[in-house]
Amino acid sequence: MSAKKYVYFFGRGRGEGSARMKNLLGGKGSNLAEMTNLKISVPPGFTITTEACVESMKRRGSFPPGMWKQVEKNLGKLEKAMGLKFGDRNAPLLVSVRSGARVSMPGMMDTVLNLGLNDQAVEGLAGRSRNPRFAYDSYRRFIQMFSNVVLGIPIKHFEELLEKRKRERGVELDTELTAADLQEIVRRYKALVRELIGREFPQDPRQQLRLAVGAVFGSWSNPRAIKYREIHRLPHIWGTAVNVQVMVFGNMGEASGTGVAFTRDPSTGEKRLFGEFLMNAQGEDVVAGIRTPQPLEKLKHIAPKAYQGLDRICRRLEKHYRDMQDIEFTIQEGTLYLLQTRTGKRTPAAAVKIAVDMRREGLIDKKLAVLRVDPHQVEILLHPMLDAKAKVERVARGLPASPGAAVGQVVFTAEEAEAWAARGDKVILVRAETSPEDVGGMHAAQGILTARGGMTSHAAVVARGMGKPCVAGCGDLSISEEERNFLVKGRTVKEGDWITIDGTTGDLMLGQLPLIQAELSGDFALLVQWADAFRKIGVRTNADTPTDAAATIHFGAEGIGLCRTEHMFFEEDRIIAMREMIVAEDVEGRRKALAKLLPMQRSDFKAIFERMRALPVIIRFFDPPLHEFLPKTAHELHVLSDDMGIPLERLQRKLEVLQESNPMLGHRGCRLAITYPEITEMQARAVFEAACQMVREKKKVHPEVMVPLIGTVEEFRHQRVIIDRVAAEVMREFGVKVTYQVGTMIETPRACLVADKIGAEAEFFSFGTNDLTQTTFGFSRDDSGKFLAQYLEEGILADDPFISIDEEGVGQLMAIAVKRGRSARKGLEVGICGEHGGDPQSVEFCHRAGLDYVSCSPYRVPVAKLAAAHAALKEKVQITEMGEK
């Protein structure tokens, strides 16, 4: 039985592998083979397979039988191809030994360069390069790298010797050391190795290679690589390939150089060769930042032949891979070599442009174009951005709580924000932290800046919901609401001063910086249009106001999936009536106060219906606990007491009674509506009066009433009876008919478990995944900041479950609910209206889970559409992309 093939050669115009063999040869190795087959100039070499690595692991480090013989054979081929010999005094073969897994794990595994150098070969290198200093420096670097990677000697020992020599010679930079100095250092390095490991530094290049390959295999299992895979959920059993490749040198003189190139501009997507290079340098020098690389255009003049070659190769690679490529190249004494090609990273704007352009060029079809744009990336295109050309001086940085940039004058209270905005000023609301009282002001402001609170603070959550830029938890601010100013890094910013915030980065800048407004147009609009044709599930919005409804239409959503009625109660004239209701002592008092709210709610609903017409509007009835509507501070209570003519004591007592230990699990949602059915009555009346008005005016209307926080079918039934009764009453009064549905949020684990019973009585489900996540995990969103970061860091959780649906737990409950709900009511409409509705990963899950639609903030509609298209396309077509992911 002949041994398995463990080694794949590439060189002399033929690679044994190809780009499709990524699993066996790793990303780097498969692309080196592919380029070789394309007759692109690649330094020859061979790839040892990931299988060899896996078997070595099983054999506790010893290579699988036959592998080394194959390596020897390929080494011979390499020597023959290059006319060089391992360890030769005149024409020594030097190789690099690099890891290369299926997916890139940057910096996690080991690499050895210049392997093959020894006391003789260094002479050969010096002779051939006519540069002894270069040769001894290479040898020195090799000893250091090999000793560290293979022999496990800490790097600092070598650095100490280097420093010592520099002190002896009175120089500061490595480059000031002469060839003789480096020769001396090599001597000392070797002595150090002898002393530490008890034997000579290995002089036999074959032994060097054997040890290096073993070490690279071993580095797959080093602690940092294991951790990396745990965090990124990559299997440990993959193993890494090893690429052994002839060394080429960009630092052999002024006709040599090295650089990186992108086949298109990764910032803008423009179709032009883009990149930078350094002459007489190696890759390390670029990274070290000692010399500044030059833009690639200049290569045209410095090395026109190499440039033309690069340009030609780039075109071929892009055509071949059908995607923008990120390339590493080296020029050795005028000859161009490609060292790597892979799919290039790009900005969101570039991603859109490249995808649409390539479709226009006929390189890819619409499906692939849609799949090429990562839905995660594009959200940023929908928010105002700082003009990249502006000179930006950051004065402080907070958390990037809600993306987009905003410019405005500083105000310190929600009232001021509303007042200033009312007279046409643009303001940024600056608060220590925000509370529901501030919602009106937040709405009126261009953006929000807070000194306290995390990514899930009130400010952050509400701002994201509104699509308002927000920088939260900017700890450097010291705010004095009384003196109407804040201090930051020694500067005082007063009310009315202009500032700029960038919620995408968390930056705070002083003054007015120029912004670029986002819009859904051009290439992006076209791409979303293509996506619309592919996606299977609908996209609606979470929209609470007529303005939101307008945005819903603007962004092309197919209805409102969540209209939170309580947000309407926070506005100034309404919160007073709301508070009257709360402090009322009996049902009559409550009814009186509710009667004041009725016309306001009705007109809100009417305005929303006017915008939406035939599109469905899901109205969720009152959800939050009552204490959210009462002020918290003693001063505010005083004012309220005076305003309402209610004794302070009574207010305080009410506040005390309403206080809750765990408001998230408290007296809210349908629980409140069951104890105060008059609230449901008022809201139902407002909905149906508005709807009946529409019908009278011969306009289409499609209201769906949603009961929140159901845990038992009995709760739903209780509310449905009231809603149906009021609907019938109102329709009788108006003498018209309105078609409506009554459904429920599914946001407790129990509701999922009894979804068959609920589905028998409810006409639609909408998952409230925010609360469902909180209850399924037992995590309070407001408090989880204390441990979630560490959970993500240590890989206890792969993703923040408040950003992407936890498929294993929450998703399982959702699947149960969908199945049981539809078992009771065939074709039951099921959607999602939690914040996950705008998260691409979650949208894909919702597609797989068989949901009918997702609902998200209007600004995320294009994101959701794209993600929905991805989900549908990934399910249907087996993607055969060859680029590295």
Add this chain to the structure above:
Amino acid sequence: MSAKKYVYFFGRGRGEGSARMKNLLGGKGSNLAEMTNLKISVPPGFTITTEACVESMKRRGSFPPGMWKQVEKNLGKLEKAMGLKFGDRNAPLLVSVRSGARVSMPGMMDTVLNLGLNDQAVEGLAGRSRNPRFAYDSYRRFIQMFSNVVLGIPIKHFEELLEKRKRERGVELDTELTAADLQEIVRRYKALVRELIGREFPQDPRQQLRLAVGAVFGSWSNPRAIKYREIHRLPHIWGTAVNVQVMVFGNMGEASGTGVAFTRDPSTGEKRLFGEFLMNAQGEDVVAGIRTPQPLEKLKHIAPKAYQGLDRICRRLEKHYRDMQDIEFTIQEGTLYLLQTRTGKRTPAAAVKIAVDMRREGLIDKKLAVLRVDPHQVEILLHPMLDAKAKVERVARGLPASPGAAVGQVVFTAEEAEAWAARGDKVILVRAETSPEDVGGMHAAQGILTARGGMTSHAAVVARGMGKPCVAGCGDLSISEEERNFLVKGRTVKEGDWITIDGTTGDLMLGQLPLIQAELSGDFALLVQWADAFRKIGVRTNADTPTDAAATIHFGAEGIGLCRTEHMFFEEDRIIAMREMIVAEDVEGRRKALAKLLPMQRSDFKAIFERMRALPVIIRFFDPPLHEFLPKTAHELHVLSDDMGIPLERLQRKLEVLQESNPMLGHRGCRLAITYPEITEMQARAVFEAACQMVREKKKVHPEVMVPLIGTVEEFRHQRVIIDRVAAEVMREFGVKVTYQVGTMIETPRACLVADKIGAEAEFFSFGTNDLTQTTFGFSRDDSGKFLAQYLEEGILADDPFISIDEEGVGQLMAIAVKRGRSARKGLEVGICGEHGGDPQSVEFCHRAGLDYVSCSPYRVPVAKLAAAHAALKEKVQITEMGEK
């Protein structure tokens, strides 16, 4: 095809039905038939079946074909048997028409007495009874009752006429009216009916009967009966039977009478005829309370023959039914008639005595004896009780928060409670409300009395856990901690004054009342011993201290299912170290503070192990959020700041940082242990050092470490690694081996859903159903008081899910977890340690769900054992009890 049999006759020594036909004949009807067959003197009659009722409902009120013919036939039989005739001027037959469903629905449905009276029959009755006043009063009552039940005329119209006549006659009592007056009233009643319904009051007895039977059928569907069945979850389709029975009169003179009898004393269980009676009276008169009934012994002298007959019948019935009977009887002119027999209600003490006595008498076997005692009932036997003979004057009533009575001197702070108790005084801790700071004082006190808080307040929950009597939320108290007194109903009670509280009723009494101490002995101990032989699942305790461990042994539990380590931290010297740990700025500071706690925890564990030896002890690691350990008031903070030499500001900042919006869902349990692994390390060290000491001393020990609040297997794994590492370290240090297990609480929905993964790594599960209920419903236990009461009242929930496991939701998750956990680990040990572990209904569920054991407070062990035996017995034997349930 002959018609179905709808009517069952009983009389002349033969009943067509029997006690086994409760579903068809109702409870009352089947027992009347049974007694007739036993040749017991029962007024003859017939029962119309529940099926006839159900068919009538289907036919919208009209009787099923053939039914009425059967009624007529049986009526004929009845007339013949009695030698009477319906409506006869000389010998009229009078009947009662009573509802009687499968289970008793007291007062929900309708009854008509004296049916058959008309203008002629009343003369016959007057003649035969030689008592015209009696005859006309019966007629008057009949018209009123029939008109109300059958014709729907409000009772008040008749009462007005009666009152009017009394005014005309200048008398006050009904009894002062003469036969002539009553004759006049009958005339007016009939005129009223004629006026209101437009025709004469029906004179034809057959028509009366027809209408009455229809009305009783209809009363099954009256709103109050429907509501009753909804609340008690009884099916609407059962229907009611109707019993038509010859009237007998206890008010026919001094040789007549009526009464109730129990075959044994329902208070004590003593074997003697027990009951009361009234001569020359009807059942109504007893209920009305106008005359005081006499104890049954007196009947021996007044009507010795009837008494002997009753005594004989009671013996026969008890022997026949094999259970204590509750009997209604009437003596008509010296002749004894039985009107009803059913299983008698009894006190917990009587239930135990009767069951054990009947077993001794050979009436029943051990299984039936165990099944005869309701586990719900017996808990009260395990708490001290007020001596029933004491004269009790209640001054106020609060909530019965934790059962049992307690006597002690009033103290107002936890410190005082501990100090007084230390010098041997018995105290009652009186607080506005309690906090975790008070736990030590609560433990030291005999009982707890609070002015605020509900059934789930801190005081209530902790007291129930400790098995301490507690009266909570006694709103009439006005406490002044400063002046060391409280005011109640105008009286001042000072520190040191004696009071008595009864946590079973919620009563507060002044002074020292005599108590009866509970113990598990005598009949009760015997019964529990019988139960032990039948039950399948184990019973452990929730025990946090060596004292609890002693109680565990005393009550015969099989191990500790939950030892909450954090309760150990609240004691005075410990809370200081705990607080040092909390305010420490870094891990080193925390370790230093933890090092002080280590020896204390170790000695606690050692003491518990000493008590338990070979029995398993499940130790749950640290669970609550840290802020529970810091004081809340400014004053307390000041003191702490001084004590610890830490600036007040720093303490306040710490408190702010630790504050949480929803502590229940916050930074606690394994989340805390993952961010502060040094806590787990210290606790593991304390456990294993104590266990190793046991082994060294050649004593058996069986520790099981439990990780709280797991939602993902990764959390468990994180903690298990630490625990195993410390265990290995300690065992190495001690040079001994300890067998131990590491398992987890299952208390979040997510943990249930991924129980297969967790089960692969955890060696046991224990359901924390308190938290699991909170998260499954999304109910905060502390806040649900605001709506739960209404939910229970309106039948939205059948039971309080914090008392009995919600089988539909929470139970479903538990079943998933059991199945999946055991799919990953065969025979995985699964228990429950939430408060449900001591609730009989929940224990039965746990048995059905395949749990290995339940864990409850030591005081509830006998309750749990009994419930477990019930579950096992009900599963195995088809119970053939004939008595009414």
